[in-house]
Amino acid sequence: MLTNDTQELVFQSVRKTATAIEAEKPDLHDVLTSFVGLFEAFETIEAQSAPWDMSGLEMDKNQFVQGKSLLEMLPLTDFASRVPQVSEVMFPVLAKSFSTLGPVVDIMQDKEFVASEDGLYASMCHVLEGDEQALEATAREKGVTPYGFAFVLAQLVAPLLRSQSKALAAHFDLSGWTQGYCPVCGSMPSVAYLAGEGGKRWLHCSTCGHDWRFRRQICPACGDNAAKGLEYFYVDDRLHERAYVCHTCKKYLLTIDIREMAAKPNMNIAPIGLIPLDIKAQQEGYEPLTALPWNSFE
Structure with a gap:
């Protein structure tokens, strides 16, 4: 259940976000094309x-x-x-x-x-x-x-x-949830985004697509509470796209800061645009919170 902090957000369609990603990262064309059709089919079924x-x-x-x-x-x-x-x-x-x-x-x-x-x-x-x-x-x-x-x-x-x-x-009233896994289905997030005043962190479920609030300084995977917040890195000066890493469990979570974006990306397809960060994080010895078809490189 989204609170008033996010009810005003209007996220793009899957295809519009994919088109924007491909314009900046044309090498992701093939994988984007595959999953655009998939996520649009999910939405078609829901609508019908x-x-x-x-x-x-x-x-x-x-x-x-x-x-x-x-x-x-x-x-x-x-x-x-x-x-x-x-x-x-x-x-x-x-x-x-x-x-x-x-x-x-x-x-x-x-x-x-x-x-x-x-x-x-x-x-x-x-x-x-x-x-x-x-x-x-x-x-x-x-x-x-x-x-x-x-x-x-x-x-x-x-x-x-x-x-x-x-x-x-x-x-249902979903207030009071404090876990790093989804309150609806229990799955781990595929991506996080920062929105609203102060950059509140929202996690996006990899399975059912639900979004929920979660404290920024805590690792969703192991619950480690970093006093100064979790460390992160980025690539190609794209500071709004980050990989937050936990030194305790060696997991990472991709995150998009959407506070200054004119159009909010669709969070189902947005993680595919962060594959360069997946590659870097895994080269540094970290594992994704959730193994997905597009972030498993072996």
Whole structure:
């Protein structure tokens, strides 16, 4: 849930931010093109989907302020009826944006697999449950690589998580949260941004896209409280783009200072524009808070 500090912010569309990044960093064209289509597809599904039913859902505020995320207390609302719509939108986008996944998508979009109760829906549930053994078994049965199978499934689950995340954040009081992981789904942030008077720090969830406030001098990964604040570095005199590093856990978090920007970047695609910082941070011996498809270089 965003407070008044951020309600006035109007973030750009995914494509507009990607275009601005590419104008300054043309070498990122290919990776930007792939993920623009992906994030736009997420937004398409959200816009076309019926509202989630929040009736009857209750959260334990005491457990919440102690660090238990909403989706640890409240399971994702049953989404079986939404699987055909999600797969219809996502399969063509995945095949086009990630050409190496074409054979995997061809097999997974088999009508019988999509419609079967123990097919696509069950596999998406395995992703949410973190059941790697079940995923690997199904991948072998379908004759596809476990990595490709899991990646495609994660992209099918993502728009559902993102849309319900917004519904949950609007429905519940999320004040009192002090953790460096997402109050809605429990994932780590993909990027942070500084906004408002004094440069308040907001973290952007790598999984569901929720934004939450977090103190600037604390490492989101290990909770280390640096007396003088976390150290950071930047590249090519781009001071507004920074990698904050923690000497305790050796993790880093990419951060954009948006206070003086005329147009606020879309935070889903913005981290891709910071790949040069990912490279530098990892060369210096630090690891990202969250391993993402575009910041894993091995």
